[in-house]
Amino acid sequence: MMKNCAENITYRLATHDDIAGVKQLLERHHVKNLNSDQRENGFVTTDMTEQQLQDLSDRENGVTIAYDEKEKKVVGLLLGASWFFLKPWPMFDYMASILKDYSFNGEALSADTSYQYGPVCIDVAYRSQGIGEKLLAHQRKVFASRYKHTVTFVNVLNPRSYAFHHRNNFEDLGFFEFNSNKYYMLAINTAE
Secondary structure, three states: OOOOHHHHEEEEEOOHHHHHHOOOOOHHHHHHHHHHHHOOOOOOOOOHHHHHHHHHHHOOOOOOEEEEOOOOOEEEEEEEEEEEOOOOOOHEEEEEEEEHEEEEEOOEEOOEEEEEEEEEEEOHOOOOOOHHHHHHHHHHHHOOOOOOOEEEEEEEHEEEEEEEEHOOEEEEEEEEEEEOOOEEEEEOOOOO
């Protein structure tokens, strides 16, 4: 693990020049590209093309990155989008359809009052330095004027991700199943 590399990190929305690095980071940590031992250290399941990532960035301000200024590379990412933007992905369309079945802070969730957050992905050499927390804080500020709640899901086979969300005060709202996989539904207020 790199020591004290977090001091060189800036947190911002991705630019056009960053998208290739975002895609590379996603691919390196995608479940399809990891063996079972590597998956124990966390993984992502969301698959997006560079064009989809660019559209997400342009239309939703939905690509937040951690950028190592010294190394000149994307070392962390956090995606976020409206449920409307994510409708073409069956998983997100399904999640939007079941939001009403989950309550958070005494009210039913909805696509109008929440956005989908995630995945969050940090390069292995940069983990355990608070980068994920800073990405989350930055993204919540970006979306706070539009949405009351941040909603995400975590595969039950990904305890590292679940622990991160628990440490960051996401409330576990229960489970749902999709494509023979079981997921936690999690939420947090967008405003801190």
